[in-house]
Amino acid sequence: MSDVLERKVLEPDPGMIKSLGAHHTLESAVADLIDNSVDAGADRVLVRFDTEGGHPVGLHVADNGRGMDGRQADEAMRLGRQRNYGTAEQGHFGIGLKAASFSHADTITVCTTPAAAERHGRRLRRGDVERDYGCDVLDPASIRPDALLARVGGATGTVVSWSDTHFPRAGGTGLGNWLDDARTRLGQHLGLTYHRLIESGRVRIEIEVFDRERDRAGIPEPVAAIDPLGFAASAVPGYPRTLVAQLGADRVGLGCHIVPPRSSGPNYRLYGRDGADFQGFFIYRHDRLLQAGGWNQVVTADRTRALARVVIDDYPALAGHVRLNPEKKGIVFSHDLQGAIARAASFPEYLxxxxxxxxxxxxxxHKRRPVAEPSKGLHEEVRRVIRAEIPLRAEEGPVEIRWDALPAGRFFELDREGRTIYLNKRYRPMLTGGATGLSDAPLVxxxxxxxTxxxxxxxxxxxxDKxxxxxxxxVLAAAVRAEHAYREGNRR
Incomplete structure (x- = not known):
């Protein structure tokens, strides 16, 4: 005898969109969009920040993938669409595009070109979605993805655009610092997440800033691969080695690495943080990094385990024993998986x-000699590495670097009281190539x-000292004059 009177189908309330993407960071949101580009067969992706009056006001992700026809474009805008993902695809839940985009913008526009002279456009506005999940179908004649597709060399492809963004709009240098910092953090995250795809040449990712008022883009910066196991030597003979955790018929391989001691580069200090923060499991799905460190309650984190990094590559064997969150930023192990890894032969010996x-x-x-704290004028990425790698003389104020009018023949001057290094601005166009900004000429x-x-x-x-x-x-003044003469000679 059944205790069920009837069965009702309760449609989800469109208001659920208010919480969609609430746990996305800018970096995880953009990575989710790039997952779609990779699934579409793209080998080039451009991330562009739009600015107006110095304010970041929009973002685009353009790729040279296959593009979508009208039906596929409709499905891409559907919330939680269910389909069978290919064995090598990054998609998982069917909400990535929407959750990622609404986490940082109120309007999403998708323009896609699956073939020459064929264009499709769709737009979601937060207000419409919260009311009835309505989607605008754009007039093909109004769709202009060509300029961005040209930047990625694509005859076909897709451009996802965010407008009405939630980016900071405070004025002054603080905003510029935010944008520089956002680009740095994004480059680090994408370089780590897709390092295998980048290293193998399967995808090239670039980041640029576009000034709408000047109708000009800055120089695109390629994202460099950051391999968390990219060390020249092993710390211990016999490592790395592969151990096996057995769960019934599933065998989960554990690639156990011991990072060489005193490692200090970006491969160890991920995101500029202490490398000890990233001990634990590095989990990949189709060569895309899903988790960077963390022991998932198999063992506890400990400072003495700072050099232990374990790679899990076989996601199909893992899939039945884990839960992946929608932002693809974390994985929850089942109790059975935790126990199987802890009991794996030689795993305690490895630790x-x-x-x-x-x-x-x-x-x-040995202790490194402290340096002065770097401040404005040095690129944020450089400051991040200095802060991560070298102790600072905390009792002193920070040192800035600025351009200024200096006497002819001088290259630099130091203002001791003002704690500022001044560079002769007459050399600025040559040293920057004309692309000036607060953090220009980073190498010099x-x-x-x-x-100094x-x-x-x-x-x-x-x-x-004097x-x-x-x-x-x-010496530097002579060098810069020689550089100027050398460049002028090459132009003739």
Whole structure:
């Protein structure tokens, strides 16, 4: 006897869109869009920030993939569409495009070209979606994706655009810093997430800023691959090695690595943070990194395990024992999987070996000489690496780098009291190629900072300090004049 009187189909309330994408960061949202590009067969992707009056007001992700026909475009805009994903596809839930986009914008526009002279456009507005999940079908004559598709060399492809964005709109240099920082964080995240695809040449990702008022884009910056296991040598003979966790018929391979001690580059200090924060599992699905570190309650995080990184590549074997969150930022292991890994043969020995290497390396570690804190003028990526790699002289104020009008023949000057390095602005066009900004000429500025920062230490300069600065200035002034002559000669 059944206790059911009747069965009702309860349609979801469109108001659910208010919470859609609430847990996305900018980096995870853009990565979700790029997943769609990879699934569409794209080998080039461009991420463009639009600015007006110095404010970031929009974002586009353009790819040279297959594009979509009208039916596919409709399905792409449907919330939670269910379909069978291919064995090599990154899609998973059917909400990625919408959740990622509404996390940072109130309007999503998709323009797609599946073949020459064929265009389709769809637009979702948050207000319409919350009311009745209405989607606008755009007039093909109004769709102009060609300029962005040309940037990725695509005769076919798709452009996803965000407008009415939630980006900061505060004025002044703080905003510029936000945009620089956003580009840096995005580049780091995409470089880590897609490092296998980038390294193998399967996809090229670039980031650029477009000034709408000047109708001009800056120089696109290619995203560099960041391999979290890209170390030249192993810390221990016999590693990396593969262990196996057995769950019934499923065998989950554990690629156990021990990071060489005293590693300090971007492969170890992911996102500029302490590499110890990324001990644990690195989980891939179709060569896309889903999780960067964390022990998933198999063991506890411990400082002595800072050098232990375990790669899990076989996602099909893992899939029945984990839950992946919609933002693809974290994975929850089942209790059975946790136990199987903890019991895997030689896994405790592996952890012990990693702990021993770390402990021994700390006994021999030397301290790096502190430097002055870098401030405005140096690119945020450079400042991030300096802060991560070198201790700062905290008792002193930060050092800025600025362009200024200096006497002819001088390359730089130091303002000790103002804690500022001044570069002669007459050389700025040559050193920047004309693309100026708060953080321009990063290589020249970084070298000059490293050369002179020690002279901001202490109370005053002695005769030797002053003479050394004069010598450096004379040599650098001669070098920049030679550089100018060399470039002018090449133009003739």
């Amino acid at each position: 012990a070996a990693a702990e021993t290497v770390f402990t021994e390396s700390r006994k021999r570690q 500025k970084t070298l000059l900072f490293l050369l 920062e020690d002279h901001f230490k202490g109370q005053q300069w002695g005769p030797r 003479d050394l600065l004069e010598v450096w200035d004379a």
